[in-house]
Amino acid sequence: MTTSIKQLPDNEQVLSGNGSCGGCPSPMALRIVGKALGPNAIMLLTPSCAVASMGMTPRLAYNWPCINVCFATAGSSASGIAQAVEILKEKGRLQGELPTVFNWVGDGGTYDIGFQALSAAAERNDNIIHFCYNNEAYSNTGVQRSGATPRGSFTTTTPGGKRQPKKNMALLMLEHDIPYVATATVAYPGDLYDKVVKAKSIPGMKYIEILAPCYLGWQFDMPDTVQMSRMAVRSGAWLLWEAENGKISFNNPSSFIVSGIKDADPVDEYVMKQGRFNRLLKGPDAAQRIAEIQGDIDRQIAFMRERAKITI
Amino acid sequence: MKEARVIMDTGAHAAALAVKSARVDVVPGYPITPQSSIMEAVAAMVENGELDARFIPVEGEHSTLAAAVAAAAAGARVFTATSSNGLLYMHEVLHMAAGGRLPVVMCNVNRGIFAPWTLWADQQDSFAQRDTGWIQYHCSSNQEVFNTILQAFRVAEQINIPVMVNFDGFTISHCLMPLTLPPQEDIDRFLPPHKPEWRLDPAHPSSFSNVTNAAEYAPFRQMLSSDIMASIPLVKQAAQEYKDITGMWDGDTIDAYRLEDAEVVAFAVNSMAAELRLSIDILREQGIKAGLLRLRLYLPFPADDIVSALPQNAQVMVLDRNYNFGHPGGILAAELKSVLFGRRSDITVKNRVMGIGGVDLTRRYMAAEIRAMMDE
Amino acid sequence: MKSVTKAYRPISWPMKGSGGDTGSWRSHRPVVDTKKCSKCQLCWVYCPEAVIDRHEITIDYRYCKGCGVCAKECPTGAISMEKEE
Numbered sequence: 001m002t003t004s005i006k007q008l009p010d011n012e013q014v015l016s017g018n019g020s021c022g023g024c025p026s027p028m029a030l031r032i033v034g035k036a037l038g039p040n041a042i043m044l045l046t047p048s049c050a051v052a053s054m055g056m057t058p059r060l061a062y063n064w065p066c067i068n069v070c071f072a073t074a075g076s077s078a079s080g081i082a083q084a085v086e087i088l089k090e091k092g093r094l095q096g097e098l099p100t101v102f103n104w105v106g107d108g109g110t111y112d113i114g115f116q117a118l119s120a121a122a123e124r125n126d127n128i129i130h131f132c133y134n135n136e137a138y139s140n141t142g143v144q145r146s147g148a149t150p151r152g153s154f155t156t157t158t159p160g161g162k163r164q165p166k167k168n169m170a171l172l173m174l175e176h177d178i179p180y181v182a183t184a185t186v187a188y189p190g191d192l193y194d195k196v197v198k199a200k201s202i203p204g205m206k207y208i209e210i211l212a213p214c215y216l217g218w219q220f221d222m223p224d225t226v227q228m229s230r231m232a233v234r235s236g237a238w239l240l241w242e243a244e245n246g247k248i249s250f251n252n253p254s255s256f257i258v259s260g261i262k263d264a265d266p267v268d269e270y271v272m273k274q275g276r277f278n279r280l281l282k283g284p285d286a287a288q289r290i291a292e293i294q295g296d297i298d299r300q301i302a303f304m305r306e307r308a309k310i311t312i
Numbered sequence: 313m314k315e316a317r318v319i320m321d322t323g324a325h326a327a328a329l330a331v332k333s334a335r336v337d338v339v340p341g342y343p344i345t346p347q348s349s350i351m352e353a354v355a356a357m358v359e360n361g362e363l364d365a366r367f368i369p370v371e372g373e374h375s376t377l378a379a380a381v382a383a384a385a386a387g388a389r390v391f392t393a394t395s396s397n398g399l400l401y402m403h404e405v406l407h408m409a410a411g412g413r414l415p416v417v418m419c420n421v422n423r424g425i426f427a428p429w430t431l432w433a434d435q436q437d438s439f440a441q442r443d444t445g446w447i448q449y450h451c452s453s454n455q456e457v458f459n460t461i462l463q464a465f466r467v468a469e470q471i472n473i474p475v476m477v478n479f480d481g482f483t484i485s486h487c488l489m490p491l492t493l494p495p496q497e498d499i500d501r502f503l504p505p506h507k508p509e510w511r512l513d514p515a516h517p518s519s520f521s522n523v524t525n526a527a528e529y530a531p532f533r534q535m536l537s538s539d540i541m542a543s544i545p546l547v548k549q550a551a552q553e554y555k556d557i558t559g560m561w562d563g564d565t566i567d568a569y570r571l572e573d574a575e576v577v578a579f580a581v582n583s584m585a586a587e588l589r590l591s592i593d594i595l596r597e598q599g600i601k602a603g604l605l606r607l608r609l610y611l612p613f614p615a616d617d618i619v620s621a622l623p624q625n626a627q628v629m630v631l632d633r634n635y636n637f638g639h640p641g642g643i644l645a646a647e648l649k650s651v652l653f654g655r656r657s658d659i660t661v662k663n664r665v666m667g668i669g670g671v672d673l674t675r676r677y678m679a680a681e682i683r684a685m686m687d688e
Numbered sequence: 689m690k691s692v693t694k695a696y697r698p699i700s701w702p703m704k705g706s707g708g709d710t711g712s713w714r715s716h717r718p719v720v721d722t723k724k725c726s727k728c729q730l731c732w733v734y735c736p737e738a739v740i741d742r743h744e745i746t747i748d749y750r751y752c753k754g755c756g757v758c759a760k761e762c763p764t765g766a767i768s769m770e771k772e773e
Contacts, residue, residue: 019707022755028736055706065512066519076375080382120371223756
């Protein structure tokens with residue numbers, strides 16, 4: 001059973017009055033993550049909205065020890081801290097429970113510039129949780145294209161719409177043979193909470209990717225953050241799944257879509273609510289562009305359905 | 313009371329033994345010739361339990377230093393090592409380590425930089441990191457490598473500034489020389505356990521390096537600038553106390569040889585400066601009043617010590633194993649001239665670039681070069 | 689805490705209002721109609737700013753940015769967005 005909202009703990013690790021935009025999914029998701037991790041954790045950040053909004057020196061919006069690291073280094077920096085706290089505890093210079101070491105990094109710091117170091121941390125199976133809050137673009141620098149930007153999306157560096165599909169980053173991480181991989185999104189806080197609690201209990205490298213609809217980058221109305229997150233899941237554009245020791249299982253409602261019990265919503269409504277897509281869907285090729293976006297989604301669902309059958 | 317041990321060892325392995333003696337906690341490492349021997353030795357020490365530390369086999373030098381500074385922020389004593397293009401690849405993180413005041417100690421095994429490829433020594437790699445905010449030692453013998461790493465940890469942890477210990481690839485890293493190993497209890501007395509005054513601590517949450525506005529950023533940079541200069545007395549104190557405890561002395565900021573009455577002074581760093589002692593002897597035999605001023609501490613540049621050490625009216629022959637591209641000659645000459653300007657108008661500075669990419673620098677060659685420079 | 693940290697390292701400490709009194713950003717304020725509220729806590733869980741008390745369903749207007757997510761997600765329509773004066 002998924003943890004209900006009323007069962008979530010009271011502790012708040014994200015403090016009110018931070019510098020993020022109204023309706024931002026990063027603190028929204030991080031609040032839930034914080035309830036699962038508790039205060040005994042060390043947080044790493046790479047350049048992103050989460051850094052821009054964490055408060056200017058000497059003020060801090062997150063109630064954890066935090067370190068800002070160089071953009072490409074989330075994986076290696078987290079390894080350094082994880083190894084340091086373990087040896088210091090072994091040597092008796094650190095008392096109490098080992099803190100959870102986690103990265104809070106955007107899609108740029110995960111899919112693109114941070115990929116190499118993250119891949120290596122996964123291959124070493126260092127004891128960290130890497131959270132990718134994925135808003136599908138470099139929103140902090142003014143919404144440029146990233147490896148997570150879906151096909152057909154306008155960004156400031158794809159003014160005619162991105163022509164390539166996004167990577168399946170979570171699956172790439174799974175193929176590193178790490179003990180836990182999960183996807184989540186802000187509309188399903190109980191699902192996210194349970195996944196973080198599980199990740200915290202597993203030694204080794206954990207990867208959790210959270211779809212984070214950004215009203216500024218995606219160009220929808222500010223109150224619709226959660227609704228866009230929900231529509232992404234219901235249309236199959238974002239699949240909720242987790243993999244323990246390589247075995248993939250799909251979470252509700254994605255499980256219904258993947259198993260065919262319930263049809264995914266057509267992507268049209270999801271796409272047409274977002275300026276990043278619909279501004280490019282005014283010409284005669286609109287139907288073809290939507291068909292391409294739908295095709296990418298259908299292919300991903302089919303591929304993940306088949307991939308999940310491999311349980312060796 | 314245990315006695316010191318004398319062994320034959322390479323510079324690279326001497327560095328690894330110093331890491332062990334310093335009781336380092338975390339060592340991230342990535343291979344590059346000619347540094348790899350240090351990491352191999354450390355990895356073996358961790359594996360066989362000689363060194364109670366974590367070795368992190370990262371996937372590149374940028375990550376090497378990233379893991380190192382992060383481990384330091386978590387409160388660990390951290391060592392790493394690199395060379396040449398590996399050091400260049402770290403460049404961004406070098407700045408972060410210094411700006412963040414994280415007392416990492418790193419060996420750089422000097423090697424010329426790409427392109428074209430070379431494997432052999434010059435100082436283009438370390439000198440190119442001049443403005444990153446690190447303290448930089450340059451060593452001329454295997455023993456000095458061992459001694460300096462221990463001194464570096466002490467200085468780094470006293471003032472919270474990272475320290476780079478440089479020495480030449482192959483000439484030092486791979487050549488056997490006698491190495492005196494002081495008893496561990498002496499080293500423990502010299503280098504107490506690392507007690508960082510700040511670390512990432514969930515019991516006292518604080519964050520490191522949020523965005524700062526200009527009014528806050530500028531003072532941090534100013535403090536880094538003035539604290540680097542303030543490390544000179546600490547460097548001297550570390551060298552002196554190391555001598556008091558172990559009896560060994562490599563100089564402090566500078567190392568002088570036959571300098572008191574010298575009319576011609578060679579000025580250089582690293583292994584070529586060890587060979588230069590023999591060149592000075594040759595010149596002395598030829599009736600030339602020659603001396604050597606070896607720069608041991610490149611950064612902070614020990615201006616006062618140099619200015620007061622140079623004899624009256626000396627001709628200083630700066631032998632640079634690097635290029636100061638965009639200027640004639642090498643980097644050391646430019647640095648030296650800048651500190652003499654307005655303070656020692658009696659001094660003449662001449663400059664030669666030599667030994668680039670490992671070109672062999674023999675005592676006779678350098679003695680002849682100095683002689684030729686005298687006539688210029 | 690601060691006494692153990694030298695000023696030369698750029699350190700920050702947790703506090704509310706790290707971005708200032710972010711309530712001043714608001715163009716519309718969420719107002720809760722307690723008669724309609726079912727105390728389901730959806731507004732609390734989705735609030736990016738952690739400004740809603742989960743039991744009393746009261747809002748800390750000093751920091752509420754007025755994003756409107758709570759009003760949008762409220763299943764009983766108990767939260768309305770009212771234009772700031």
